[in-house]
Amino acid sequence: MTSILDSLVKSFSSFNLDIAVILPIVTIIGGTVIFLIMAVNALVAVYFERKISAFMQDRLGPMEVGIFGFKGGKKFWGGIGQTLADAIKLLVKEDILPNNADKFLMILAPFIIFTGAFLTFIGVPFAQNIVISDFNIGIFYIFAMSSIGVIGVILAGWSSNNKWSLYGSMRAAAQIISYEIPIGLSLLLVVLVTGSLHLGDIVQWQADHRWFIFHSPFTFLAFFIFYISTIAETNRTPFDIPEAESELVAGWMTEYSGFRWALFFLSEYANMLIVSIVASIVFLGGWLSPLQIFNIFPDSWLILDGPAMGLFWILFKAVILIFIMMWIRWTFPRLRVDQLMYLCWKIFIPFALVNLLFVSLWELIF
C-alpha cells in the first residue's frame, strides 16, 4: 500500500530537490488536504444532520440560504448554503474570553482537541492507496491519537472558570477514558484474528475470508460494542452528558464562542467521520464492495468493485453509520452519568473481555 506522502515525495524527487526542501512542502500539502477533508466533512455533515433532524421533527430545516445567498436560489438549493453562512458567522464573531478565565489554557484547549482529530486523519485510509501516511501500526496510531482530545476537554473545562464547564469536563474525562476500554478490547479482537495492526492488512484479510462482522457470532457482538462505545466517545446522544444542554447549559463549551467554538465543532464532526471510517474498515470490509459477499451477481457487476470504487464504498458505509448515529441522537433521551458508567464498566467491558476469550477459542478450534 502506497500512501499519498510517499507518492508526493517520489514525484518531487524527480525535480532533483534536496530532501530537506521536499519534506516541508509535502507535509504542508498533506496538512492542507486533511484540513480540507475536515472542513468539507463538517459542512456536509452539519447540513445533513440539520435536515435529518428537521425531517424527523416535522420541520423543513434550513431553507433560506442558497449557495450564493440570493433569495431566488433558495427553492432549488434548499438552504444548502446555511452551514457556510454559519461558518462565516462563527469566524467573524467577537472573541470573548471571561475575565477570570485562565486565558492561556483557554486559548490552548481548542487547538489540542483540534490537533487530536487532525493527527488521527493522518492514519485513516479512505481507500486502498488513499491514505496520508501509511503506518504499519495504523489501528494503534488512530486509537492513540483519538485519545488526545480529552486533554483539551479537561483544559477547556478547567480554564473557563465556570462551574458548569467544570462539571462538563469532569464528566467528559470520566466518560471518554472509560469508553476507550471497550473500544480497545473490540479492536484487539480484530488484531488477534488478523494478526496485524495494519489497516490495509486487516481489509486484505477480510477480502480473503469474509467481512469481520460476519466472521463469528462474537465478532458480530464486538461490532455493536464498538459502535455504541464510539457514540459515547464522540459525545453524542444518548451519551452526550458532557454537553447535556438541558442540565449543564453547554457543558465544557459553555464559555466558548466564535472561532474557538467552531474548532470544537469541527473536531466533533471529524471524530464522527473517523470512528465511522474505522468501524467500516475494521468490521465492514473497508473498501471492499458489499456485492462481493453475495457472489450471486454476474461478472459485469464487478465494475462496481475494485480500487476505483474503494473510495465510494468506504464513504458509503461511513455515511450509513453516521446516519444511524444521527437517527439515534434525535430519537433517544439522555442517560444519567451513573447509568453511563454502569453500562460501560458492568456491561460492555465484561462482554468485551469474554468476547476476546471466545474469539481466541474460536480461532483455536476452527
Add this chain to the structure above:
Amino acid sequence: MEEQAIDKSVLETGEMILNMGPQHPSTHGVLRLKIHTDGEIVSKIEPVIGYLHRCFEKHCEKLSYEQIVPFVDRCDYLASMHMDHAFAITVEKLLDIEIPERVEYIRVIIAELQRIASHLVALGTFGLDVGAITPFTWAIRDRERVLDLFEALCGARLLYNYIWPGGVSHDLPPKFVERTLEFLDYFDPQMDEFNNLLSNNKIFIERTADVGVLPAEVGINFGVTGPSLRGSGVNFDLRKNEPYSIYDKLDFDVPLGKGTMGTIGDTWDRYYVRVLEMRESAKIIRQACAQLPDGDVHEAIPKKIRPAVGEVYGRYESARGDVGFYIISNGKNIPLRVKMRSPAFSNLAVLSEIAEGWMISDVIAILGSLDIVLGEIDR
C-alpha cells in the same frame, strides 16, 4: 469564619454551591435554584423565586372586575383559559348569578382543550429535560392545532381574555365543533406514537422510574395538587370532588399513578398521569360537544359588576392543580382584595423535599415532572 478557613487543610473537600438559573435552559422560566452539590449528588436545594413578580394582587386592588380578567390570563400563560375560568366562577359565586347552559358547555370544551394544550407543553418540555428533543417538537405540533382552534374562537393564541364573569366573549365560530372533533380524531393516534417514542422508551424509563418519589403524605402536607399529587395515587380532583360548572353531568375517570414502572409517585408516574389525563379530556370534550345546547352566550353578562359586600373563595382544577381565588368585595366595582392560591407555587415547594440526595440530572427531571409555570408562582 476566617479562623476556620486558615485551619482547614488544603486537601479538605467541601460542598460546591451551584447557581442554576435564573437563566438556565431547564428551569422553565426565570426560576433560580441554589444547589449544594457534592460531586454530582445534590445535598440541598433552595429555590429562589420572584424574578417574574408583576404585582398581580396589588394591581387587582385598582382595577374593576372586568379589567382583572386579562391580568389573570398572564398568571398561568400556558393555561390562560383555566385562569379565566377560575376567576369567572369565583366572581359569579360572589355575584350569585345563573349562567346559561350553553356557556357552561362551551367553557368545559375550551377548558379541556386547554388542558390538552398545557399538558402537551408539559410532556414535551419534560422530554427536553431528559434530553429527548424530537418529542418536544411533536408535542408543540399538536398543541398548535389547539391554538388554531382558540384563534378561530377569540382571535388570540396565548392570552385569550375569553371567559368573562357571566359568560364568554364570543359564541363558538361556525364549524368549531366539527373542527374540534376532527382534532380529537387526529390526536388519539398521535398520542400512541408519542408513547412509543418517549413514554415507553427504555432509557426514558431508566431515567424517570423510581426517581424523586413523592409519597402521598408528603404531597398532601406540602399542599401539592393536580397531576403531581395524583401521580402519587391520591384520588383528588376538584372536577370530581367539588364539581363546578357541568362536570358532575359528564362521565370521566381520574387517572392515578400506579407505579407501573417503579414506585408509586415516581417521576414516571407524574409524567404518565398527564398522558392519561389528556385522553380523559378528549373523552369529556366528545361528550360536551354531543350535548351542546343552543342559547345566547351573552345574556347573563352583567352590565356592571358591583357585588354586594362580602367575600368568596372559588376553587378550580387547572392543568397544574388547585387554583383558588379569594375575593373580598366592599360593594364597589373594584375588589378590596384578591388573593390567588397558586398550585405551581405549592408544587415547587416540595422540590427540595423530594429531590435532595439525587443527582443534578435527576433534579432537572423532577423539576420538569412537577410542571411549574413561573408566571403563576411569582404572579
